[in-house]
Amino acid sequence: MKKQLLILALMATTAGFAQRDTTNPAPAPVGGVPRGAGAFPGLGGAAAAGKPRPYKEVITDKAVTKKGLFTVHKVEDKYYFEIGDTLLSREILTVTRFSKVPGGGGQYGGEQVNEQSIRFERGPSNNLFVRVVALISTADSTTRIAKAVANSYLDPIAVAFPIAAYGKDSASYVFEVTDFFKSDNQLIALDAGAKRQFGLQALASDRSYIQSINTFPINTEIRTVKTYSASAGAPGGFPGTPGSSSLPAGRAAGAVTVELNTSMLLLPKLPMYRRLFDSRVGFFADRFTVYSDDQQKVDNQTFAVRWRLEPKAEDLQKYFRGELVEPAKQIIYYIDPATPKQWVKPLIDGINDWNVAFEKAGWKNAIVGKEWPNDPNMSLEDARYSVIRYFASDIENAYGPQVHDPRSGEILESHIGWYHNVMKLVHDWYMVQTAAVDPKARKMKFDDELMGQLIRFVSSHEVGHTLGLRHNMGSSSKTPVENLRNKAWVEANGHTASIMDYARFNYVAQPEDNISEKGLFPRIGDYDKWAIEWGYRFLGENDVEKDMKINNQWIIKNIGGNPRLWFGGEGRGNDPRAQTEDLGDNAVKASDYGIKNLKRVLANLPEWTKEEGDHYENLSDMYGQVIGQFGRYMGHVSRNVGGIYETFKSIEEPGDVYEPTPKAIQKDAVSFINKQLFATPTWLLDKNILNKIAQPATTERIQTLQVSTLRSLLDGTRLGRLTTSANRFGAGTYTADELVTDVQSEVFSELASRKPIDNYRRNLQKEFVEQLITLGNPPPPVTQQLAPGISITTGISKTTDVTSIAKGHLRSLQSEASAAAAASTDKMTKYHLQDIADRIKKALDPK
Template structure:
């Protein structure tokens, strides 16, 4: 109460005092209020005042000083403006994050520059366009592509010899900075809020001649996942730490690597050889159009100067710098030799480019404390304790040239389950060693070896070549001598896992069952790594074009078929051979053998049929793959990239005979009820009959895929371009499908439950074509992503044919109903007839 009274009293006193003051009109008006003097910002202090006798100093890319709890970078003058690649990786992560120690989470190109007020800036370099400084247009490029200033530091002192600048980087690396930390997408995924400064710190900073390594520990507030069944605007992994503590702690390592002063010579990307690519726009004064330059991503592999003449004579020489991959010491010891073998398998490919011992795998030197697994100078196969069934092969490259600087391959422990299941389903019919739930170490090791080779191929710059397997005739896959000598696909970069075409009587060994580095892989490495010494990208391009024209003309197995994003049925995942119908027929023969063996092969003591359930679903999945392989032929378009020196067209419709054969296969193997998959000895042990089996879903999906509006429209356009006599028309195709799906209309046989469901789906799909939505489809792949097209089919022949087919089907159903004796079949036909009637005349 006293406090309130005192406040009121003081207020009354102030008012009274003001009332007693009278304005002095005799004095001139007062001027503007005085401005407080600006206190000048303190400038750099003497070196010894900042870097005291307590400093622990390391020399390297930056000279790093630690003084008490502060970290300082001493940046030499000659480093300003040089491009530095900052690569941030996870070191340790909370459980449930679905990310793992060793994975990259951020990458930025940076430069340090002197600011105007005794400060140093960090700019993030966004390479969009470039121009040589000798060109006048380079001024316009500089004016149009300004890089952002991402951080600023006061200059604490000049360098010891006054040729550099000392800055305090403590708060920068301790703090939440996007350029050397988590990006916003990761934060949303983890459900992070703010950084907790009191629980975040720099663990260590170490510096080396071309790189500086910063390891930090950062703690963030974190939102616990929504309770089960509750919607969340941002789907997040299940992080027990967030639920238990409300925070999560992450350890990070940022590698700051000095990029080469002179970038590697670029090799322009060519769509006929499957390399990853980067790009930017090049401007010059003498252009008449802009040069959008796309170039291959590859390692810098060059002969030593003293070996250059030997190299030119065709002798194998060792490169000036060998490509080395290390094995994470967290890798179980029994698998290390196989991972190393998968790396070393690429040596024979590099010999085609003129280099011996170009690549090697090594165990990590665990006693060498100067090396760090997160150091971006080293390429490592990182081993993750994860249930994810996968592995992946990324790379870090110089955005100016495409030069690969290092790679951390991600290897999930549970990839072994993936390769086990693949091999049992695809090879157990011919290889007795595949007929158990735990393979011998030698077999599993060889499976690991092939995956290692595949992922290393990605880190050498190679993309998937899903078309490679199509260059092997199907019958050669059963020819023991041929397939064991040449392999079942010409590329390990294809998704052609194992030779599922081989039959037991062919007696084919693992040499003819396993994928391996093949003809295409050797050619791709030769194209990407053959050293020309030519610095002009256009001259280098002309040399490479001649290589491609000559080599592909001599050996069709060197074809790059793309990554299966287009409509070319020759480029598909998980398929084999040049004829998907024949290959799938052989595959189904083997699947029937596997189904019969599963109850015995999956037995393990105390197993409650989990093994049987899992492997049965793998068999069904393989059957689904065969269905997809065949389906893609219908309405397919061959895409064969060529230069003007090569004969023939780039785009051709899939031959009509192949498309008709594909529909015949689907009618027989898919739309006719595949009773061999409904083995009650298996189903009654693994699944309650409360929902449709997955096989029904496969049937309906295949039917919907055949009658898909985008596919039908593509077939219409193909007929317009190539002539209806040379292509498979949609009316003819739907007639062929109808004969298979609705065969009971003429045979008057009872229609089983699976067929009834399928026939209803057929009618519903045609009905949906009467009022189609805009169709979005992936029609190709560019260096920067997939190419998307949209199609409106409402005013095309697709709608007209759908209406005509529905009228014809309704008439056939109505004619068949009186002769149908089976009651459920009759109810079904009456139902479908009524659906069609309402669709054709909605007003009724």
């Protein structure tokens, strides 16, 4: 399957509303991965013996003919394609999707199976060849170096079709496709990985067939049914996972049947002009290498993925005068007719909301959402139509993929995946984050009006992905925390500058602020409008370098005066300003307000989760959501410790790209975690709730959160980053030794106060010691390969200062623990401190 290629320094994904990319959480690097690599093993393609016959002998009077991209002839039980000379060497995008699937496999009708670009060409011995276009490098055909490029990047021949007959004047070619579409091959079926995942074996040819072939002006749609034999697998395995039992259908019948739809879509004869990718604006990108005669080094050209919006010829001057005009071709999204009626309008509203952004780029009515018409000539699988597909699934998610022309980045269509149970996801988020301020959120089933607004926001987010926009996890950091409590400001501007952020809802707003839903919900914001303007302004330049220079100056002019236009990336790096699920420019302040609201929510959970006949499942679920939200606050704050700000710039802009998080912010972060988490948060240990939902366990959820946060703070990679930052940036940075000292002073505060140490604190102190012991004698660093050419190394070397710092703290802690144990009058405290001292002694002197 063709994957979105992202720039190495800007790698993207995450859970919940994910741009599905299309389904791979670790994107492939830019370049280096040929499209269609591996081609289609097992396709064979050997030409049948014999010469072409007269046209009338092949396409007889019994033929049922349909004209379109390919002229399709059905003669009894055989299918023939007829293509003209004009289609030879034209690129055709093939996209295969599931139409219907068996249950239990985690796949749903409408999801994409694979994607390839192909082209037909004449071969010897009366054959038509199908080549897979592995676009890696290109050159202008008029240059001399184009010959070298052609010699170095030969596209593989995947299939050979014997020509059954020639059309009139030998200007067209007829070939049979029956066996090809019935067969098991990667181009139109499942690849080896998918078959392994589902426990599928050989194709059962007697139960596999072509259901229909329909053809349209620029595309041909092939619907096939394929049945595979399948072993029952080991009992007790989880269906649909590698190495486990097969799908339920396989266990019941020893066979699995899927329906597939393959769209063969003609790519534009003249590719859209490319807009070169810019790291300061969050667009998906594709890439190839461009060669030319006058180069002194190759040009690795990375370009944005976007729709083709161009003015009509008669509106060109109006557009350049600044008047809003309709594009020559609108962007249209249809709603799956399987969608429950009450959610159709919110989904359409979420689509149409983007028009306010397109107006900034000079377009009116650029995008429109529509209900699926009652038209028998239209198919949901037709690649000409973009659709929000509704999946009957318990998955709490939605995703927004798109299919684009790999030569230019032009988006051709999108099939957004909408899982039915995404409503539970938004319900739980909204309840736990806003029930303290919004009475409508205080129940387990929301009114249709509120749920409709939640669906609308998710719709806008996913459509944003299909317009080419990546997540901007840094956007919410450009809103001052106090503005989130300012009713007038937040209702006018929204709590984040981008709906492409994972900012969810305004959990900072307090009850006394009286902020309405308008100030609680995400919306299309300043960044979104700016990004759409960058991607979709029509400049009329066909020279990518000129286009890039114009846009570079435009970015510099605009971004300097408005920090809300900042693109912070996908939130996978070390920049604490770019995180998922966070709000505001100060994580400590925002989280402090959030905890105040969580306390209000927790106190009312038993009442708000009541439903007749419920056996406390609601209470258990929502208590888990409260713990999860509290844990997010700890994560947001701790990310500042060892943080590195990363601000993408061009050379014309002043200042550094990388700088450490200010020391004061890091120290405040550690102080917050010490106070809110390491000092046992007894307010979360509500016995009125816990005694109804959970048996006493060896490890309670609060303890688990304390331990995981402590391990994260004292992680060797984080401490190593602090050490490196101190070396590079000098005095005034927060050091690894200061971090360990600040955490130790709180975790072991009882050593000075001589107070008894409770169970939660004893566990936490043991974990602290074990973590320092590990740091003092670390295992070898581990290098993980994320993708070809991209790796990440975690852990620390024994040669760094981190091991010395750990051993130094262990020595002082051993002495303090021994002295405190001798003075303690509490039996468990004495046992515990003696244990601590013994562990440290053994670690420092194993002999």
